[in-house]
Amino acid sequence: MAAPPAAARNGLERCIGCSLCAAACPARCLRVVPAANTEENRHSPGERYAEVYEINLLRCIFCGYCEEACPTNAMVLRETFELADSIPEDMIFTKERLTVPLSRALEEAEAVRIRNLS
Secondary structure (H helix, E strand, O other): OEOOOOEOOOOOEOOOOOOHHHHHOOOOOEEEEEEEOOOOOOOOOOOEEEEEEEEEOOOOOOOOHHHHHOOOOOOOEOOOOOOOOOOHHHHEEEHHHHOOOHHHHHHHHHHHHHHHHO
């Protein structure tokens, strides 16, 4: 399962709303609606951010093309693959459902770093 858009170390979203992930997706399961960043309302380091980011996991084929296309490494495929639900609407993952809090992202990065040292 994909897990965008993780927070960068500065607390901003990594996703810049470029929609390259959606363009690369052969299943057309991604929907990105970009919006402009302002100084008063900044979400990402770029000019834009993803105001709406949705992944329809009923259509996703888990090919990883979205992850490869992302220029900011906001898309990260995870090991979660047992995704079953009886309510189809619950299989549409929104930005709010997918965003990783900064504290958790830092903890995971530290765990990976320690594991790689072993």
